[in-house]
Amino acid sequence: MHTTATDGTATISEMILAAKSRGLKYIAITDHSKRVSMANGLDADRLRLHWQEIDKVRGQFSGIEVLRGIECDILEDGTLDLDDQVLSEADWVIAVLHYGLRQPQEQIDLRLLNAIRNPHVSIIGHPSARIINKRPPVAWSFETILKSAAEHGVMMEINASYQRLDLDDIQAAAARDLGIPIVISTDAHSTGGLDGMEYGVYQARRAGLTKAEVANTWPFEDFRNRIRGKSPSRST
Numbered sequence: 356m357h358t359t360a361t362d363g364t365a366t367i368s369e370m371i372l373a374a375k376s377r378g379l380k381y382i383a384i385t386d387h388s389k390r391v392s393m394a395n396g397l398d399a400d401r402l403r404l405h406w407q408e409i410d411k412v413r414g415q416f417s418g419i420e421v422l423r424g425i426e427c428d429i430l431e432d433g434t435l436d437l438d439d440q441v442l443s444e445a446d447w448v449i450a451v452l453h454y455g456l457r458q459p460q461e462q463i464d465l466r467l468l469n470a471i472r473n474p475h476v477s478i479i480g481h482p483s484a485r486i487i488n489k490r491p492p493v494a495w496s497f498e499t500i501l502k503s504a505a506e507h508g509v510m511m512e513i514n515a516s517y518q519r520l521d522l523d524d525i526q527a528a529a530a531r532d533l534g535i536p537i538v539i540s541t542d543a544h545s546t547g548g549l550d551g552m553e554y555g556v557y558q559a560r561r562a563g564l565t566k567a568e569v570a571n572t573w574p575f576e577d578f579r580n581r582i583r584g585k586s587p588s589r590s591t
């Protein structure tokens with residue numbers, strides 16, 4: 356979810372409060388990286404300050420875990436918008452395509468594969484980048500991409516925004532068949548945006564997913580231990 360640090364309309368504490376009031380046990384704050392300049396995206400310095408603020412605010416709440424995350428752009432050339440050092444300091448890194456969406460399939464695949472190979476990337480967000488009735492999905496060979504995600508321990512998102520619903524049902528089922536944990540994300544830009552979760556659940560059901568196959572239904576410890584590079588056995 357987003358906050359006023361970039362293009363959200365609610366502050367960190369308002370989002371935490373709204374999440375708590377909806378019974379959520381954990382959330383990830385994932386504002387934009389700098390490439391999304393129209394959303395006032397964060398560079399490394401501002402991101403670290405934002406995380407300090409999250410640290411301070413989350414300490415004021417009990418009964419909910421708050422991950423310090425980032426929605427990091429995968430640039431047109433396949434590199435990430437932020438460097439490895441700052442990404443390594445995140446609890447949760449969503450890598451996404453926002454620009455260069457009309458590139459040929461080879462280049463889109465290369466970008467997604469590069470992101471998946473980066474050891475700090477936790478998940479690919481709204482993987483096809485479609486906007487329903489407005490923008491077609493990128494040209495991507497989703498089977499190749501999903502196979503690579505499975506190999507590298509990268510999760511895949513069902514973005515619950517009713518304009519996205521991305522992964523679609525076929526792709527989400529294919530990801531599930533490869534054992535990839537699916538996360539249903541609201542991508543909320545306001546407190547009310549958290550209510551969009553419902554549409555992501557419908558999309559997951561349409562794909563035939565069960566609760567156990569949706570990672571953010573798991574207890575927080577189990578979820579955190581499955582984040583690539585963050586499990587206790589692998590962090591030493």
Ligand SMILES: [Zn+2]
Nearest residue numbers: 426451453481
């Ligand atoms: Zn996005």
